[in-house]
Amino acid sequence: MHTLTHKIRLKTTPEHEKFFSRACGVARFAYNWALGKCNEIRLETGKNPSIPELKKQFNALKEVEFPWIYDSPKDANQQPFTHLQKAWKRFWDGAKQGKRLVWNHKQKKELLAEGVKISQMSFAPTFKRKKDNHHSFYLSNDKFALEGKKVRLPKLGWLEMTEKVRFEGRVLSGNISREGQYWYISVTLEVSDAVYFKPRTFDGIVGVDLGIKHAAILSTGEPFENPKPYRTAKRRLAIRQRRVSRKQEAQLEGMGLKGKPIPSGTKIPQSNNQKKAQTRVNRVHARVVNIRRDFQHKTTTKIIRKNQVVVIENLYVTGMLQNRKLSSALSDVGLGEIRRQLEYKALRYQTLIHVADRWFPSSKLCSDCGWKNTELKLSDREWKCFECGVVHDRDLNAAINLRNLLLLPRGHSESHASPDLEGSPEMGSTREMPPVRDAGQETKHAESA
Ligand SMILES: [Zn+2]
Incomplete structure (x- = not known):
């Protein structure tokens, strides 16, 4: 059903x-x-x-x-x-x-x-x-x-x-x-x-790097620019919110409570003008939500519709949200929601979502030669491979590495365990990759999400 x-x-x-x-x-x-x-x-x-x-x-x-x-x-x-x-x-x-x-x-x-x-x-x-x-x-x-x-x-x-x-x-x-x-x-x-089932328009295999600069970038180089609706609306929101607060302050003053602690259970009446001002605040919030949702749906449908297999990172969104610098930008693009939509839409288009192991270093590997840049920092948007000299865009390189997980199943760089595409991949299902082994390093086992 x-x-x-x-x-x-x-x-x-x-x-x-x-x-x-x-x-x-x-x-x-x-x-x-x-x-x-x-x-x-x-x-x-x-x-x-x-x-x-x-x-x-x-x-x-x-x-x-x-x-x-x-x-x-x-x-x-x-x-x-x-x-x-x-x-x-x-x-x-x-x-x-x-x-x-x-x-x-x-x-x-x-x-x-x-x-x-x-x-x-x-x-x-x-x-x-x-x-x-x-x-x-x-x-x-x-x-x-x-x-x-x-x-x-x-x-x-x-x-x-x-x-x-x-x-x-x-x-x-x-x-x-x-x-x-x-x-x-x-x-x-x-x-x-x-x-329920919908036809795919193309049978590609694509790696998708989800992030902040681009909400998503495909291994084909196609970017999906994050519209950042909240960041755009922030100033207007602050102004409108201030208008509400001022009216609230006026009420408090009328009640003789301005600047004093408000006893719990006190009902502060809202004037009609305050209600109107609040409606204006709500309208901005609704607009932010709508822009974000529209973007998410268009992006995820587009990715799922034209690919047979989509390889994504195992994003640890909750953990990233705890990072203060990242959290606002992250909520603004809604990565968790994008991931959720990719998964349920995959079922409808019978597209396979392949989730890379959490420890797969998609950003750090050179997608040309497989050298691993252990020094790569979060702030490095571009980097040059020490081994072969290619200059990489961080996000695009990650997307290509994700795709390569399926396209270059064996022998590429160290040993990326081979996903058996020929077998019978369960369409629309989410699978975990076996852990990646780095030469000279111990295998880290991923917790299955
Ligand atoms: Zn290289």
């Missing part, structure tokens, strides 16, 4: 938006209620409660205690229990894999200080906050209907969408969410092979 999701913008009125916000609030409330109970019960009994059991309790209480949740679709208060159950499962699965358990922010800080990596931590579910910006609620497939560019939603009736669902198939579920000032519906469908 193949599933695809299409996210479509909804054409909303202020009434719709109010309705959606309320439903998101209900979802958040149910989640937090259940999580609060979990924590309580664990404190009392030392055991983890059963989520279905909690759901029963909630359903028995809701009519009397939370009658207002009936204004929103039923799934909004039921699905969060499933979400929470999944979150706990992830957490305990992490524990089984020997990760360190993190219950709160303070613990995370302490572990980081000890030098424990984020990837070695498992995070307990946390309460959802209104300001966290993940506003969404779930709809099961019997609660909504689609017809062309329209969707019928519970209690609201027919709403217009900006486009119709792109795929034909059986609707499995829906999810309504907000991004910036807009609301979207994500429709997940079960689709046939004919819809």
